[in-house]
Amino acid sequence: MDFRLTEDQRALRAGTRELLARLWPPEALREPVDRARLRGLWRALGDAGVFALRLPEAAGGVGLGAAEAVLVFEEAGRVLLPGPLVATHLAAGTVEGAATGESVVTRVDGELVAWLEAADRVAGDPGLDLDLTGAVPLRSVDPLTPLHRLPRPAAGGGAGAGGHDPAAALLTAAEQLGSAARTTESAVRYAGEREQFGRPVGSFQAVKHLCAEMLVRVEIARVAVYAAAVTGDPVEIAGAKLLADEAAVLGARDCVQVYGGMGFTWEAEVHLHLKRAWTRARTWPVAAAAEEIEAETLGVGGG
Amino acid sequence: MELTYTEEEEEFRARLRQWLARALPALPARPDPGDWPARRAYDTGWQRTLYEAGYGRLHWDAPPAQRLIFLEETERAGAPYVGANFVGLLHAGPTIAAEGTDEQRARWLEPVLRGDEVWCQGFSEPGAGSDLASLRTRAVREGDDYLVTGSKVWTSHAEIADWCELLVRTDPTAPKHRGISWLAMPMDAPGVTVRPLRTLTGTAEFAEVFLDGVRVPLANRIGAENDGWRVTMVTLAFERGTAFAGEVVACRRALEEIAAAARAGGQWDDPVLRRTLGRLNAEFRALWRLIQWNASKAGATGGPPGTGGSVLKLRYSRARQELYEAAALVAGDGGLDLDGRWTADRLTSLSYTIAAGTSQIQRNIIAERILGLPKGG
Ligand SMILES: Cc1cc2nc3c(=O)[nH]c(=O)nc-3n(C[C@H](O)[C@H](O)[C@H](O)COP(=O)(O)OP(=O)(O)OC[C@H]3O[C@@H](n4cnc5c(N)ncnc54)[C@H](O)[C@@H]3O)c2cc1C
Numbered sequence: 001m002d003f004r005l006t007e008d009q010r011a012l013r014a015g016t017r018e019l020l021a022r023l024w025p026p027e028a029l030r031e032p033v034d035r036a037r038l039r040g041l042w043r044a045l046g047d048a049g050v051f052a053l054r055l056p057e058a059a060g061g062v063g064l065g066a067a068e069a070v071l072v073f074e075e076a077g078r079v080l081l082p083g084p085l086v087a088t089h090l091a092a093g094t095v096e097g098a099a100t101g102e103s104v105v106t107r108v109d110g111e112l113v114a115w116l117e118a119a120d121r122v123a124g125d126p127g128l129d130l131d132l133t134g135a136v137p138l139r140s141v142d143p144l145t146p147l148h149r150l151p152r153p154a155a156g157g158g159a160g161a162g163g164h165d166p167a168a169a170l171l172t173a174a175e176q177l178g179s180a181a182r183t184t185e186s187a188v189r190y191a192g193e194r195e196q197f198g199r200p201v202g203s204f205q206a207v208k209h210l211c212a213e214m215l216v217r218v219e220i221a222r223v224a225v226y227a228a229a230v231t232g233d234p235v236e237i238a239g240a241k242l243l244a245d246e247a248a249v250l251g252a253r254d255c256v257q258v259y260g261g262m263g264f265t266w267e268a269e270v271h272l273h274l275k276r277a278w279t280r281a282r283t284w285p286v287a288a289a290a291e292e293i294e295a296e297t298l299g300v301g302g303g
Numbered sequence: 304m305e306l307t308y309t310e311e312e313e314e315f316r317a318r319l320r321q322w323l324a325r326a327l328p329a330l331p332a333r334p335d336p337g338d339w340p341a342r343r344a345y346d347t348g349w350q351r352t353l354y355e356a357g358y359g360r361l362h363w364d365a366p367p368a369q370r371l372i373f374l375e376e377t378e379r380a381g382a383p384y385v386g387a388n389f390v391g392l393l394h395a396g397p398t399i400a401a402e403g404t405d406e407q408r409a410r411w412l413e414p415v416l417r418g419d420e421v422w423c424q425g426f427s428e429p430g431a432g433s434d435l436a437s438l439r440t441r442a443v444r445e446g447d448d449y450l451v452t453g454s455k456v457w458t459s460h461a462e463i464a465d466w467c468e469l470l471v472r473t474d475p476t477a478p479k480h481r482g483i484s485w486l487a488m489p490m491d492a493p494g495v496t497v498r499p500l501r502t503l504t505g506t507a508e509f510a511e512v513f514l515d516g517v518r519v520p521l522a523n524r525i526g527a528e529n530d531g532w533r534v535t536m537v538t539l540a541f542e543r544g545t546a547f548a549g550e551v552v553a554c555r556r557a558l559e560e561i562a563a564a565a566r567a568g569g570q571w572d573d574p575v576l577r578r579t580l581g582r583l584n585a586e587f588r589a590l591w592r593l594i595q596w597n598a599s600k601a602g603a604t605g606g607p608p609g610t611g612g613s614v615l616k617l618r619y620s621r622a623r624q625e626l627y628e629a630a631a632l633v634a635g636d637g638g639l640d641l642d643g644r645w646t647a648d649r650l651t652s653l654s655y656t657i658a659a660g661t662s663q664i665q666r667n668i669i670a671e672r673i674l675g676l677p678k679g680g
Pocket residue numbers: 423424425426427428431432433434456457458459460508509654657658659660661662663664667
C-alpha cells in the first residue's frame with residue numbers, strides 16, 4: 001500500500017492544469033458556448049489526449065487508467081470546462097470520433113440530457129433506438145450546461161441508457177472535487193484580501209471556520225474519489241460521489257457567503273461553480289441513491 | 304496510488320490473523336469499567352502478550368502499512384485496543400522516541416512496550432485548556448532536580464499511572480510559548496495527589512492532579528529547557544495524526560453491528576435511518592482512506608504526521624457522534640437504558656469533540672496553519 005500520487009501522476013496533473021489554463025482561461029466563461037466554440041474546444045482536448053486517455057496505446061490512446069482520468073477531470077472541474085466531457089471520454093473507443101474530439105458525444109442521465117443540440121451522438125444510442133424526438137429544452141440554471149428533458153425516463157438502466165454507470169459517476173465526482181477545491185481557494189483568497197473593521201475578514205473566526213470546514217470536505221472528498229478510482233468498487237464510487245457532491249455544492253454556497261454582496265453578482269465566478277455543482281449532483285447517483293447503495297452492503301454479515 | 308497490499312504485507316496479515324485466533328481465547332474476561340486496578344492489569348497484560356509475540360512495537364516503527372493492517376486485524380478479531388497504554392504507546396512513547404536522548408529512550412520505552420509501566424498526560428490545567436501555552440504549573444531548579452508546584456486537570460488514567468508527561472513553566476518571564484518544558488514525572492513521588500473526577504458517563508475516567516513541591520530530576524526533561532512547546536507540538540501531531548486510526552476501524556465495526564441490529568429489529572424499513580447509516584458508511588470509509596493517505600505520506604517523510612491530522616480529528620470526532628446518534632434511533636427506548644447496547648458509547652462520544660483539542664481549536668488550526676488565514680479573531 002502506498003496511497004500517494006506517483007511522479008507521473010503529479011506531472012500529469014501539472015500538465016493538465018497548464019493545458020487548461022491555455023484552452024479555458026477564466027475569461028472564456030464570459031462568452032456563450034455555441035456549437036462552433038464547443039467543437040473547437042473538443043478538438044483541442046482531443047489533440048491533448050483527454051478523451052483517449054484510457055484507450056490502449058495500440059489503439060491510438062494514451063494507455064492510462066482511472067486514477068489518471070480522475071486527476072484530469074478534477075482539473076476540468078476546477079476551471080468549469082463546459083461540455084459533455086464525461087460522456088465523450090467514456091465513448092472513446094466505441095463511438096467513432098470520440099477519442100479525437102471530432103465527435104461530441106453526450107449521454108442521457110435519468111430524464112435529462114445535456115448538450116443535446118451540440119452533440120453528434122447520444123451514448124448508448126447506436127443511432128435511432130433511443131427516442132429523443134420528444135426532448136424539450138428547459139431554461140437551464142447553469143448558463144454553461146444546456147439541458148433537455150425527455151418525455152419519460154430513458155428505458156433500461158444499462159450504462160449510457162439510463163445513466164447508471166459507475167465510471168461516469170466517478171469522473172463526475174472528480175469534477176465536483178476540482179470545483180470544491182477551487183471555491184475553497186477562492187474563498188480563502190478573498191477572505192485574506194477583503195478588509196472590514198480595519199482587518200481582513202478572514203481574521204474573523206466565523207469566516208475562518210467556514211473556510212476550515214470547506215477544506216475538510218475537500219480533503220475527505222479527495223481521498224474518497226482517488227481511492228474509488230484505484231479500487232473501482234461501485235459502492236466506493238457511490239460514496240465518493242456523495243462526498244464530492246457535498247463538497248462542491250456546500251463549498252460553492254459557503255464561497256458565496258464569504259464573498260458577501262460580491263458573491264451574489266453575476267460577475268463573480270462562484271455562482272457558476274454552484275450551478276454546475278447542482279447539475280452534477282443531479283446525475284446518478286443522487287445523494288439518496290448513493291446512500292441507499294452504501295446502506296445495502298451494511299449489516300449483512302461478514303463485516 | 305496503490306491501495307492493495309503487497310504479498311509481504313499480506314503475509315504479515317495472515318500470520319497476525321493466525322496468532323490472534325490463538326491468543327484471544329486465552330484473554331481474561333473484560334474487567335468492570337469502575338475497577339481501575341483490574342483495567343490496568345487487563346490492558347497491560349494484553350500489551351505484554353503483544354510484546355512477547357513480537358507485536359509490541361507496532362505502533363512505533365513498523366512501516367505504515369503494517370500498522371494499519373495490525374489495527375484492522377486486531378479490531379476485526381475483537382482484540383482490546385490500547386486502553387490504559389494510550390499515553391505511553393501513542394503519546395509519550397513516540398515523543399521520547401523522537402526527542403529523547405539514548406539514555407531516556409532506554410529508560411522509558413521498553414517498559415511501555417512490555418506493559419510494565421503506564422503513563423498519563425498532565426497538560427491541561429484549571430486555567431489552561433484550549434490555551435494550553437498559558438499553563439502555570441511551575442518548575443524551579445534545585446540542585447539536580449526541579450521542584451514542581453501547581454495543578455493539572457482532566458488527567459486520564461492518573462489513578463493507575465506510573466509516569467506523567469508533564470508540561471511545566473520553567474521561565475515565567477519569557478513569552479508564554481517559550482518558557483515551557485516537558486518532563487517525565489513519577490506519579491509516586493511525594494507531593495503528588497490524585498483526586499478522581501466523575502464524568503457524565505458515571506465513572507471516574509479522569510482526575511485532578513495536585514503537585515506540591517514534587518521533585519523531578521533534571522535528567523527527566525525531554526528536549527531542552529524552555530523548548531517544551533515544540534516538543535508538545537510533536538506529541539500532539541502524533542496524537543491527532545495516527546492515534547485515531549484504531550478508533551476509525553472500531554467505528555466501522557460498530558456501524559456494521561448497528562445496521563445488523565436495525566435489519567433484525569425492523570428499523571431498516573425507515574429510509575431516513577437507512578440513508579443515515581449509508582452516509583456514515585461512506586464517511587467512515589473515506590476517513591479510513593484519509594488515514595491511509597496520511598500514513599503513506601508520513602511513511603515517506605519519516606516524521607510525525609503534519610497538520611493534516613487536524614482534518615482527520617475534526618471530521619472523525621463528529622462522525623463518531625453521528626454514529627451513536629444513529630445507534631440511539633435503532634435502540635429506541637433502549638437508548639434510555641444505561642445497560643443498553645450503545646448507551647455508554649453514546650455518552651462517551653460527547654468527549655471526542657472536546658478532548659485532544661476541541662473542534663473549534665481544530666478549525667482554528669486548519670484555517671491558520673493550513674489555509675494561512677490571518678491569526679486573531
Ligand atoms: C474525556 C477527556 C479526557 C481528557 N484527558 C486529558 C488528559 O489525559 N490530559 C490532559 O492534559 N487533558 C485531558 N483532557 C483535556 C482536554 O484536552 C481539554 O478539555 C480541552 O483541551 C479543552 O480545554 P478546556 O476543557 O479547558 O475548555 P476551554 O478551553 O475552556 O474551552 C471552552 C469552550 O470554548 C471554546 N474555545 C476556547 N478557546 C477558543 C478559541 N480560541 N476559539 C474558539 N473557541 C474556543 C472551546 O472550543 C470550548 O467549546 C481531556 C478531556 C476530556 C473531555
